[in-house]
Amino acid sequence: MASPQSGWDRNYQEQPTQAYPPAAPQPDDRPAVNAGKLWAGGFGTAVVAALVALVGILLVRGVLGVHILSPSDAGAYGDATTTTYAFGAFAIAILATGAVHMLLLLMPRPMAFFNWIMLLVIAVGVLIPFTVSAEIESQIATAAINLVIGLCIMSLLNSVAGIATRPSANGAGML
Template sequence: MTDPRYNYGPSDPQYPQQGQPHYGQGQYAPQPGEPQEPKVNVGKLWAGGIGTAVVAALLAVVAIMLVRGVLGIAILSPEGAGAYGTVSTTSYAVAAAGAALLATALLMVLLLAMPSPMTFFTWICLLLTAVAVILPFTFVADIEAKIATAVINLVLGLCITTMLSSVGTASQNATRDTGY
């Protein structure tokens, strides 16, 4: 027996007329009263957001250890504090993870409510990254520390933006999964 959703033609009232959406193989027109699929896979979005937060935190630690240990630039703590630094390094890593989680929340709101959500998300994140890059130059510190902090902020911002852009694209339900 054939599925009646796929066995119809121009004489069928459910057949898409000019200007109506066309549903290809594996898709069918939602029936009246049938619940619509959510636009965003929230579980996939937040799993990707948590993964991004972990990557951002680890990236912050690695970047600070590289700048302090290899380049010898004292950022976030005095020179004698070693390659890791002090609790400031941990705080920076936690802040990077928090920024990734806040960006995930922003992405979810945009995906649920905005047209072209990925464009808005990318612009917002890039502008916030620009603020984070400029901010170290407003503090009193050595120029090397300012530049190193700005570069770390740039790398973290680009990491969060690109990873969550991929997560946001992957978490959108473009078509209805019918199980066929």
């Protein structure tokens, strides 16, 4: 007859058919994302970005008299290029919303990555007007409008992402 076992495996030696107890499921550390709120806020951000583009162009062309995006005889609104610019701002905000959604689902510290991405995109938007031949006033005005649009998108989507996420059940995974 074998002597009784001591230690952690005694019960499993006595009952060889009993398996180790299943591991307790680990709670997800990632915050839960409310996609409806995120995309509704992203759509609202896109509308605001388009309106910022429109107001910026009206201010620069109509009030300051700097001719950007279209010939000087096109008036305060400009031409179809102004509409395209506003739709471009709208599209960029929708793309940024998609990026936020992907980052929230996949990345650690998603908003830190989003802010860096947006700051670099804004830098590109501010620098591009200086790479084309135009009057310096037009370049500065376009760069300023691009800066305001980018900051608008970044700040609004930061707020939207904070509202559209909630911490996991164990309290970890805060943004």
